[in-house]
Amino acid sequence: xxxxxxxxxxGLFVCIGIAALFFMALQVSNFxxxxxxxxxxxxxNFENISGxxxxxxxxxxxxxxxxxxxxxxxxxxxxAIVSMRIDQQYANLPTDTxxxxxxxxxxxxxxxxxxxxxxxxxxxxxxxxxxxxxxxILEELISQFLFSSSDK
Amino acid sequence: xxxxxxxxxxxxxxxxFDNISLDIMPHKITAIMGPSGAGKTTLLKxxxxxxxxxxxxxxxxxxxxxxxxxxxxxxxRKKMGMLFQSGALLSDMSVFDNIAFPIREHTQLxxxxxxxxxxxxxxxxxxxxxxxLMPSELSGGMARRVAMARAIALDPEVIMYxxxxxxxxxxxxxxxxxxxxxxxxxxxLTSIIVSHDVEETTSIADYIYVLSQGQIAGQGTPKELAxxxxxxxxxxxxxxxxxxxxxxxxxxxxxxDLLAH
Amino acid sequence: xNYLQHLGHSTLKSLAKLGRASLFFYTxxxxxxxxxxxxxxxxxxxxxxxxxxxxxxxxxxxxxxxVIGLQGVYTLSTYGAEGSLGIMVAxxxxxxxxxxxxxxxxxxRAGSALTAEIGLMKTTEQLSGMEMMAIDPIKYIIAPRFxxxxxxxxxxxxxxxxxxxxxxxxTGVELLHVxxxxxxxxxxxxxxxxxxxxxxxxxxxxxxxxxxxxxxFEGYDALPTSAGISSATTRTVVNSAFAILFFDLLLTAIMxxxx
Ligand SMILES: Nc1ncnc2c1ncn2[C@@H]1O[C@H](COP(=O)(O)OP(=O)(O)O)[C@@H](O)[C@H]1O
Ligand SMILES: [Mg+2]
Numbered sequence: 213x214x215x216x217x218x219x220x221x222x223g224l225f226v227c228i229g230i231a232a233l234f235f236m237a238l239q240v241s242n243f244x245x246x247x248x249x250x251x252x253x254x255x256x257n258f259e260n261i262s263g264x265x266x267x268x269x270x271x272x273x274x275x276x277x278x279x280x281x282x283x284x285x286x287x288x289x290x291x292a293i294v295s296m297r298i299d300q301q302y303a304n305l306p307t308d309t310x311x312x313x314x315x316x317x318x319x320x321x322x323x324x325x326x327x328x329x330x331x332x333x334x335x336x337x338x339x340x341x342x343x344x345x346x347x348x349i350l351e352e353l354i355s356q357f358l359f360s361s362s363d364k
Numbered sequence: 365x366x367x368x369x370x371x372x373x374x375x376x377x378x379x380x381f382d383n384i385s386l387d388i389m390p391h392k393i394t395a396i397m398g399p400s401g402a403g404k405t406t407l408l409k410x411x412x413x414x415x416x417x418x419x420x421x422x423x424x425x426x427x428x429x430x431x432x433x434x435x436x437x438x439x440x441r442k443k444m445g446m447l448f449q450s451g452a453l454l455s456d457m458s459v460f461d462n463i464a465f466p467i468r469e470h471t472q473l474x475x476x477x478x479x480x481x482x483x484x485x486x487x488x489x490x491x492x493x494x495x496x497l498m499p500s501e502l503s504g505g506m507a508r509r510v511a512m513a514r515a516i517a518l519d520p521e522v523i524m525y526x527x528x529x530x531x532x533x534x535x536x537x538x539x540x541x542x543x544x545x546x547x548x549x550x551x552x553l554t555s556i557i558v559s560h561d562v563e564e565t566t567s568i569a570d571y572i573y574v575l576s577q578g579q580i581a582g583q584g585t586p587k588e589l590a591x592x593x594x595x596x597x598x599x600x601x602x603x604x605x606x607x608x609x610x611x612x613x614x615x616x617x618x619x620x621d622l623l624a625h
Numbered sequence: 626x627n628y629l630q631h632l633g634h635s636t637l638k639s640l641a642k643l644g645r646a647s648l649f650f651y652t653x654x655x656x657x658x659x660x661x662x663x664x665x666x667x668x669x670x671x672x673x674x675x676x677x678x679x680x681x682x683x684x685x686x687x688x689x690x691x692v693i694g695l696q697g698v699y700t701l702s703t704y705g706a707e708g709s710l711g712i713m714v715a716x717x718x719x720x721x722x723x724x725x726x727x728x729x730x731x732x733x734r735a736g737s738a739l740t741a742e743i744g745l746m747k748t749t750e751q752l753s754g755m756e757m758m759a760i761d762p763i764k765y766i767i768a769p770r771f772x773x774x775x776x777x778x779x780x781x782x783x784x785x786x787x788x789x790x791x792x793x794x795x796t797g798v799e800l801l802h803v804x805x806x807x808x809x810x811x812x813x814x815x816x817x818x819x820x821x822x823x824x825x826x827x828x829x830x831x832x833x834x835x836x837x838x839x840x841x842f843e844g845y846d847a848l849p850t851s852a853g854i855s856s857a858t859t860r861t862v863v864n865s866a867f868a869i870l871f872f873d874l875l876l877t878a879i880m881x882x883x884x
Contacts, residue, residue, distance in 0.1 A: 218672045221676050222668050222676055225671070225777075232783035232787040236783060237822070239790075241816040241821065267817065276814070321815075409753070412757050414757070438761075441758070444757065445757075448750040451749075452754030455746075455751065466759075469758075469760050470760075518758075
């Protein structure tokens with residue numbers, strides 16, 4: 213093995229390794245989504261967010277349009293304040309858009325689904341979504357079902 | 365040149381040197397002889413500063429080598445060449461690169477001068493033609509000669525040979541004996557040979573120390589030693605099977621051993 | 626009494642060895658600037674440590690990924706969740722299997738070779754010989770190998786995981802017809818670059834440090850005989866494996882415990 217070809221092979225090895233890192237970043241992970249694409253932040257108050265996490269998807273009509281950027285507890289009205297980063301390309305959400313927390317599949321991840329309203333004005337940086345529906349809590353659902361069926 | 369005073373060195377429980385003193389004369393060949401395990405290699409490593417004595421001092425060129433800083437020790441080592449028992453050639457480099465290695469590391473000489481120097485050194489040991497071989501392709505005698513060329517690469521003042529004759533065929537033996545002698549003369553070296561090969565060593569040494577059990581059992585010119593009145597030295601120098609060093613490992617008498625069953 | 630004595634004795638011996646190993650590591654660190662000035666030494670070692678482990682890692686990664694693909698489809702289809710196959714393959718590889726298996730393979734392939742090589746250099750007095758030529762073997766021999774191991778394993782682990790994800794695609798998507806879109810899109814939305822991939826890389830950097838350290842120290846500390854080298858080589862593989870598994874548990878608890 214002569215010196216030159218050793219050097220070439222080592223160079224190739226390092227290049228392939230770095231290519232693997234790029235593959236990981238661009239194909240496997242959400243690295244692209246993390247890059248500050250132009251976006252604006254809106255917030256919404258929920259009575260209960262049970263299980264919603266940072267970086268959860270925000271979608272509209274099933275299409276991801278942003279992510280949850282921050283979740284805080286508001287001690288004044290005992291609600292949760294959820295901030296969402298929405299891609300700038302979806303800047304035309306009406307101000308009466310409503311937000312609900314859903315579960316992907318029966319036991320899957322929580323995400324926020326937005327439903328468009330009919331107003332002509334649009335949500336902008338710092339807008340607050342007024343219409344929210346909290347997460348469905350499985351235990352409550354089951355007890356409701358049990359009570360309503362025992363009523364019959 | 366080198367003087368050792370009241371040196372004591374132990375490995376674990378075992379006292380390898382017990383308060384010995386000896387002197388190495390400049391530009392002479394001094395031999396240190398003794399049976400295997402007497403501590404000959406250990407002595408060379410002490411002189412080279414690789415091991416640290418329990419007590420006593422070793423001065424090389426007027427400097428107590430165990431009081432030198434690491435940098436000073438490394439500077440001093442450039443004046444010492446050592447030929448290890450196994451040759452200690454770097455196995456992933458060719459013969460040429462092995463000899464060029466210390467020159468490249470310690471000097472800023474341009475490559476064409478290094479080339480000339482290496483060929484000179486190889487020529488001195490008669491192996492200019494073997495420069496492209498790898499250490500694994502060399503015979504034992506050739507490996508030692510290459511190691512010699514490397515040991516003189518930096519033009520040292522002292523050269524130490526660890527068992528240069530062990531395991532050599534008669535022809536390479538002759539070559540090595542002659543080489544040690546001519547290198548010593550032409551380069552004005554101070555040579556130390558460690559060996560238990562009596563015949564070859566006595567033929568070239570100017571002065572001989574014989575080590576045994578941590579002590580210097582005898583010293584003198586080869587002629588003086590041959591006529592020594594110490595029984596032990598007589599046994600060692602003439603290779604007698606029995607004497608002060610018994611043929612039998614210490615044990616009960618044979619009859620007692622047999623009767624025990 | 627005898628037993629206690631023995632216990633005390635071996636504890637002291639282990640402590641002394643740990644002390645030697647730490648000192649050894651410290652001298653390696655101080656020698657690293659020298660290596661950075663001599664990139665040729667590093668490149669040569671990157672070849673024998675990294676490039677020579679390349680195919681082993683590539684092929685193992687591909688097969689591990691293909692197996693996870695098959696097993697994943699069988700398990701997930703019970704819940705009608707084949708769509709999440711991509712998440713399962715990528716998460717298990719990127720967080721755990723990639724760093725850990727590549728480290729175990731690396732310890733067996735490169736670590737044992739390093740120990741044997743250094744042990745042999747010690748036995749044949751090459752290290753002493755260098756010292757007598759006033760060349761520091763830590764700088765010239767040990768530190769380049771350490772840095773090469775340290776740089777190679779994270780790259781190998783990334784390759785292992787990448788090939789594994791492609792392997793999962795081969796069995797899951799090509800063979801068992803999981804939807805290609807959900808394989809990749811769900812993977813992308815579930816795998817976080819910092820939490821998963823960067824943490825996985827940090828793991829393999831730490832494993833690289835441990836393996837290179839153990840392997841080089843065992844070689845340097847080996848008894849200079851053939852039996853000494855062979856037992857040092859065994860110790861490298863065994864101790865590296867234990868250390869990898871232990872640190873993996875620790876790191877997983879730190880990194881993913883709070884998530
Ligand atoms: N690295 C070592 N660790 C422990 N003991 C050693 C080591 N090297 C040598 N010895 C012991 O020191 C004594 C002297 O060894 P050495 O100097 O190699 O003898 P010689 O070269 O005269 O044959 C021997 O008894 C040997 O077992
Ligand atoms: Mg010896």
